[in-house]
Amino acid sequence: MAAADRLELVVVRHGLTAWNRERRYQGQRDIPLLLPEARPDLDRLRDHLAAERFDAIHCSDLTRCRQTLAHVLEGRGGEVETRFDARLRELDFGDYEGKCYAELKELAAYREWIDSRGERAPPNGESAAALRERLAAWLGELLVAAEAGGHRRVLTLTHGGVIRELRRRFEAIDFWAGSVGQAQGRRFVFVHQEGGWRCSSSSAVPAPASATR
Template sequence: MVAVDRLELVVVRHGLTAWNRQRRYQGRRDIPLLMPDAVPAMDRLRHHLADQDFDAVYASDLTRCRQTLAHLSEGRTWPVPGFDARLRELDFGAYEGRTYDELKDLAGYRAWIDSQGESAPPDGESAAAMRERLSAWLAEALATAEAERHRRILAVAHGGVIRELRRRFETVDFWEGSVGQAEGRCWSLAYSEGEWQCSCSSAVPTPASATS
């Protein structure tokens, strides 16, 4: 039996950027937040997390995630974060900086869309490669949680990261796994039969319709 057999994993997406607003693929491009436009959604997320403590905090090393974490953690005594390139967005390769309207008539782009990201875009990364690095990060984070008796973990990452984790923990369809900026998921994990399994999941922050 592991030292800790239950924990919560909260993973949230970074705040709004100019490329989000323009609906451009960002991927590995180090695009900063669009200020002050990004603040309202991040404030709502910050309020949701106001009374929550975390035993470990992680984030993608890209600027938009660093800025989001700084906003969420200001004035709080959260642990020193671990910035990790394995939490970066999918590398969209030749499609980065471009929009759907610019790409929609390209046969290669249509094939990539139809594959639900399983094939790699030109000079980019496949979903399988992304899952491999995410699995390595998750295994390490969970091993640390077991060893150090962590109960709650926070990670600030990207939409594609959350989409892949939702496919893993919630078995949702690729197209149903997206979340908005400064939104994410909370997964309750239980250690059973030699592995961590998701017992339930919920939206972060709680949708307004659910609290009214």
């Protein structure tokens, strides 16, 4: 198989959970999808990706991502084996998991964490730098495998904080501008040139009805 020189990496956030609706920090708590309320967004994502075939599939090992992936792949058969990877988990919010803004807003440590754009780790949690480190290791392995295996398109099911960090790295946008909704994500296009991979573009998944970016 010829080595790949172009790769589409489709990275999607899991569907709606009860804690999403309540605006609670989920982090690495294993919260399932809120069904049937999550289903319309899941259906839209599945329909958007229905005609696409993937050479590799990666997924966070948490239940909400596993459930979202199962919905996306419903009726397709086992096209490729899925790799479940704890490095694709959400940021560990430590003591803030299970809590919402109203419960935390008066805490000085919480305000310092917000003002640092995640660079300061929450109490007993994980810093943005630690998240970037594990994502860089995962992505490096993915790109090596893509080049060696001739992969053209890879699907990844993960969390909002992971996508935010990927957008900050490859789109050079502000930390607060990187959010995506449930069952939404980004399509990153990488090209291989001069001995390395470079992200050449990024667009919304599912694509907006009226425009492309």
